[in-house]
Every structure is written in C-alpha cells, then in structure tokens.
Amino acid sequence: MAVLAAHNLHKSYDGEEVVAGVSFGIAPGECFGLLGPNGAGKTTTLRLCLGLTDPDGGSVELMQRPVPGEARPARARVGVVPQIDNLDPDFTVSENLLVYGRYFGLAERAIRERIPELLEFAGLTARAKSRIQTLSGGMKRRLTLARALINDPDLIFMDEPTTGLDPQARHLIWERLKQLLAAGKTIVLTTHFMEEAERLCARLAIMDRGRFITEGSPRELILRHIEPHVIEVHGDGVTEWADGEAGGLATRLEKSGDTVFCYAADPAPLLASLSRRTELRYLHRPADLEDVFLKMTGRELRD
Amino acid sequence: MRVFAPPSMSLRFVPVWRRNLLVWRKLAIPSILGNLADPLIYVLGLGYGLGSMLPQVGGVSYVAFLAAGMVCSSTMNSATFEAMYSAFSRMHVQRTWDAIMNAPVDLDDVVLAELVWAASKSVLSGVAILAVVWLLGLSHSALAFWVLALLPLIGLAFGALALAVTAMARSYDFFMYYFTLLITPMSLLCGVFFPVEQLPPAFQAIAAFLPLTHAVAIARPLLLGNIPADVALHVLVLLAYAAAGFYAATILFRRRLLK
Numbered sequence: 001m002a003v004l005a006a007h008n009l010h011k012s013y014d015g016e017e018v019v020a021g022v023s024f025g026i027a028p029g030e031c032f033g034l035l036g037p038n039g040a041g042k043t044t045t046l047r048l049c050l051g052l053t054d055p056d057g058g059s060v061e062l063m064q065r066p067v068p069g070e071a072r073p074a075r076a077r078v079g080v081v082p083q084i085d086n087l088d089p090d091f092t093v094s095e096n097l098l099v100y101g102r103y104f105g106l107a108e109r110a111i112r113e114r115i116p117e118l119l120e121f122a123g124l125t126a127r128a129k130s131r132i133q134t135l136s137g138g139m140k141r142r143l144t145l146a147r148a149l150i151n152d153p154d155l156i157f158m159d160e161p162t163t164g165l166d167p168q169a170r171h172l173i174w175e176r177l178k179q180l181l182a183a184g185k186t187i188v189l190t191t192h193f194m195e196e197a198e199r200l201c202a203r204l205a206i207m208d209r210g211r212f213i214t215e216g217s218p219r220e221l222i223l224r225h226i227e228p229h230v231i232e233v234h235g236d237g238v239t240e241w242a243d244g245e246a247g248g249l250a251t252r253l254e255k256s257g258d259t260v261f262c263y264a265a266d267p268a269p270l271l272a273s274l275s276r277r278t279e280l281r282y283l284h285r286p287a288d289l290e291d292v293f294l295k296m297t298g299r300e301l302r303d
Numbered sequence: 304m305r306v307f308a309p310p311s312m313s314l315r316f317v318p319v320w321r322r323n324l325l326v327w328r329k330l331a332i333p334s335i336l337g338n339l340a341d342p343l344i345y346v347l348g349l350g351y352g353l354g355s356m357l358p359q360v361g362g363v364s365y366v367a368f369l370a371a372g373m374v375c376s377s378t379m380n381s382a383t384f385e386a387m388y389s390a391f392s393r394m395h396v397q398r399t400w401d402a403i404m405n406a407p408v409d410l411d412d413v414v415l416a417e418l419v420w421a422a423s424k425s426v427l428s429g430v431a432i433l434a435v436v437w438l439l440g441l442s443h444s445a446l447a448f449w450v451l452a453l454l455p456l457i458g459l460a461f462g463a464l465a466l467a468v469t470a471m472a473r474s475y476d477f478f479m480y481y482f483t484l485l486i487t488p489m490s491l492l493c494g495v496f497f498p499v500e501q502l503p504p505a506f507q508a509i510a511a512f513l514p515l516t517h518a519v520a521i522a523r524p525l526l527l528g529n530i531p532a533d534v535a536l537h538v539l540v541l542l543a544y545a546a547a548g549f550y551a552a553t554i555l556f557r558r559r560l561l562k
C-alpha cells in the first residue's frame with residue numbers, strides 16, 4: 001500500500017506549466033529521490049503532495065487520504081523539512097520543538113517527554129536553551145529535522161536538506177537519514193546533489209520542465225542512460241583532438257567550457273590516444289549519476 | 304481553488320495563538336510600557352496642556368472628554384500594528400506561517416489565530432489606558448467597566464481590516480498608505496479629540512461610516528457615567544467591519560499563499 005501516490009499532476013502559473021503530468025507511487029520504508037535543476041518543478045510537486053496548493057489536474061493520495069480534501073489529517077502523519085529555514089527566531093531550541101508539537105494537537109506532556117530524545121538525535125542536547133540565532137547552519141538543519149519528527153511521522157518530506165552545509169554537517173544529516181530509514185520511515189527527498197541521491201535513495205526520478213524524464217535505482221539509471229567509462233580531458237589543443245582523432249574512439253563527446261567529456265564502453269583506445277598527446281591532461285573515472293543528470297537535463301545554466 | 308469559501312473556523316487556531324503569546328511573554332514589560340507611552344503623552348499633553356485653555360467640552364473637562372477617545376484609538380492602533388507589521392514579519396520575513404502550515408493546521412486557522420491575537424494584544428493596550436484613566440480620576444462610573452466588553456470588538460474590527468492590508472503588502476512600506484489614508488484620518492474625524500458634531504456635515508457623513516466613530520460613541524458615555532444611545536447599531540457596525548475584514552483577509556491570503 002503506497003504511502004504517497006500522485007496521478008497525472010498538473011499545475012500552471014501564469015500560463016506556464018510548472019508540473020506537467022507527474023505520476024508516481026511511494027512504498028513504505030522507501031527513500032525516493034526527486035532530482036532536477038532549479039525550476040524543474042520539484043518544490044511545486046511537494047506542495048501539491050502536501051495539499052498546500054490545489055492541482056489544476058490529477059490527484060494525490062497521501063497516507064491513503066485524498067489531498068487536498070483530507071490534507072490536514074494526512075499531514076498529521078507526515079514530517080516536513082523545508083528548503084528555506086523557518087525555525088522560530090523568537091524561541092530557544094527546545095521551545096521550537098514544544099511549540100511545533102502543539103500544532104499537531106499533541107498533549108503537552110507527550111511533547112515534553114519527546115523533546116530530550118529528539119535533541120539527542122539532532123546532537124543538540126547541550127544547546128536546548130540556546131537561541132536560534134546562535135546556532136550554526138548545520139545545527140539549524142538538524143533542529144529542523146528534529147522538528148519534523150516531533151509527531152513521529154511515517155513519511156518525511158525533505159526539500160534539499162543539505163543545501164548550503166559544509167561536508168561535516170552534510171555527512172551527519174545523511175547519517176541521521178539512514179537511521180530513520182533503518183527505523184522504517186519513508187523519505188521523499190529533493191536534491192540536486194547527485195552524491196546525496198546515490199547514497200540515500202533506493203529509487204529516484206529526474207525531473208525537468210515539469211516532467212519526470214527518467215526513473216529507477218541509481219545503478220539502473222547509470223546502466224540505462226550512460227556509457228560506463230568517462231574520460232575528462234583538458235589542456236591546449238583539446239578541441240582539435242576532440243574534433244579529430246577522439247571522435248572515432250568515444251561513443252559520445254560533450255564539450256563544456258575547455259573540458260571535453262568522452263563517454264565510452266571501452267576506454268582503451270581513448271587512453272592510448274591520450275598517452276601520445278602529452279599536452280592533454282585527463283581524468284578517467286566510472287560514469288556516475290551526475291553524468292546521467294547532465295545528459296538528461298543538458299549543461300546550460302538554469303536560473 | 305476554494306478561494307471564496309467562507310473561512311473555516313475551528314479551535315485549531317489556539318496553538319498558533321499560544322505561539323504568539325509565548326513570544327509576547329518574553330517581552331511583556333517593554334511591550335506594555337510601549338503601548339502606554341504614546342497615549343499617555345496625548346492625555347497629559349493635550350488633555351491637561353491644551354485642555355487647560357479650553358472651556359468644558361460636552362459638559363466635562365477636556366481631559367475627561369479625551370479619555371474615551373484615547374482608549375479607543377490606542378486599542379485601534381495596537382490591533383493595527385500587530386496585524387500589519389508583526390503578522391507580516393511572521394508570514395513573509397520569518398516564514399513562520401509556512402512552517403505552521405506543514406503541520407495539520409490550515410491557512411484559515413493561521414489567519415484566525417492572527418486576528419484573535421491582534422485583538423488580544425489590543426485589549427491589553429486598551430486595559431492599560433483604562434487603568435491610567437481610572438488612576439487619574441478621569442472616570443468615576445461603574446458603567447466604565449462595560450468598556451472592557453467593547454475593547455475586543457474594537458480589536459477584532461481593526462485587526463481584521465489590517466490583516467486584509469497585510470495580505471496585499473509586498474513590503475513594510477505599503478503599510479504607510481493605510482496609516483496615511485485611513486488610520487490618521489480616522490483619529491481626526493471620529494470624535495477622538497473633539498465631538499464629531501464640530502465637523503462640517505459632509506465630514507460628519509463620512510465619519511458615520513467609519514468604525515472608530517462607533518467605538519467612541521459607545522466608550523465615551525460609559526466612561527462619563529451615561530448609558531450610550533443606539534448601542535446595538537454601533538456594535539453591529541463594529542461586528543460588520545470585523546466580519547467583512549476577516550473574510551476579505553482570508554480570500555486575499557489564500558490567493559497569495561495557496562497558489
């Protein structure tokens with residue numbers, strides 16, 4: 001039984017279709033990743049799933065309830081970590097949790113009993129009485145995650161949970177998300193960090209211009225869409241090399257700035273060619289999700 | 304979208320109201336002193352200063368006349384400030400409303416909470432001024448206690464109107480228009496500083512439609528120990544402003560935030 005199911009969702013703003021026919025289902029215990037460049041429609045899709053805006057077409061079932069019709073009781077079983085920090089700046093760390101628990105109609109005592117374990121989980125026990133302004137970016141994110149868990153939700157939506165964090169803080173968040181998955185929670189994650197998606201998500205979809213353009217496990221997507229070897233080449237004369245010799249050796253070539261990305265099933269001929277061109281520097285690596293993402297959504301900037 | 308649906312009223316607004324109360328409690332004393340300072344300056348400066356040069360107004364000293372006006376306009380100002388600047392901060396700057404709406408609380412609940420909160424805070428302001436009025440011996444009648452029942456009505460009416468303005472605001476600057484075009488004229492036209500009857504007939508006609516006129520029309524006789532005339536009419540006007548303002552605010556907030 002799906003904890004979240006979307007059928008053919010549509011949403012337009014000022015004549016522009018931001019979500020253009022999106023369908024998906026999420027099973028309990030799964031970590032589903034929603035990847036896409038800025039403006040792909042990820043956040044709007046989440047808002048539709050939470051019943052915070054009405055779709056122009058299609059339907060959503062969240063925790064087996066129709067949304068937006070029964071969005072409120074559905075949200076009682078859901079936690080949300082929003083993209084923009086919206087902790088309450090007037091309160092301390094533990095007051096933030098207390099006040100948020102009241103929005104769920106939880107009993108005062110139940111909330112107060114739950115706060116210490118959430119602070120422990122977020123590594124904020126020593127900061128219980130600190131004001132929000134004194135917290136680092138990583139602490140604020142952890143507190144936002146703890147706040148999303150106040151109602152012990154079955155499903156957690158996370159909208160770019162590690163954007164703007166340093167590597168230490170990011171790894172700690174990933175660690176916590178894995179703990180939640182191990183405890184049987186379902187997670188829906190939007191991100192544009194491929195590493196994050198590869199580490200956490202059993203299944204993911206790449207979204208662009210309001211549509212899901214591909215869907216599968218990270219491995220499947222790499223196997224399906226991309227050659228297994230990537231050689232990144234740069235240095236003087238790389239364009240000439242790419243236009244000439246390399247063309248016949250790589251399955252596919254992509255130029256981005258002064259770097260040429262060569263995709264190939266068999267890297268040996270390319271490496272042989274490069275060994276004769278000492279002015280070119282190169283990096284040979286296995287293909288990853290980022291290669292899939294860039295192939296599917298293009299390399300041009302999105303604003 | 305159910306933009307024009309009537310506001311859904313439920314007790315779910317209570318935790319949101321309590322959130323605002325908890326913030327206020329941290330700053331209660333400076334907040335109450337701030338609420339008192341402005342009207343006190345008017346009562347002392349205008350009431351005793353200007354009043355000493357005036358004959359009796361409406362059969363009483365000017366400062367006693369002014370007291371009811373100050374109670375009403377302070378309550379109006381307090382509700383207006385809270386529902387504009389503070390609500391806008393919570394909605395737009397701090398994104399507190401977004402966080403609340405991810406919980407099982409709807410936008411209508413948040414708007415109702417902001418209205419009731421603005422009214423609650425304005426009642427505190429009104430009570431503070433009323434206390435000063437009693438301490439200065441400007442009112443001797445037990446009828447004055449009935450003003451306590453009027454204060455929430457004033458708070459709801461002006462809180463609701465201000466919330467509708469907040470729903471349209473893009474920045475804090477926008478609120479200046481509302482103050483310049485409505486709140487300040489009301490302070491001058493609605494019988495706060497002098498009887499409405501002193502105005503030219505055209506202005507009296509305008510004043511008859513403004514909510515503050517009706518608040519003062521109830522408060523002044525009560526503070527001076529008389530039973531006000533046409534209480535039902537005045538109460539209905541204030542209730543109508545509260546209801547219309549709240550409905551307009553709900554529609555405007557839905558269009559802004561649920562799109």
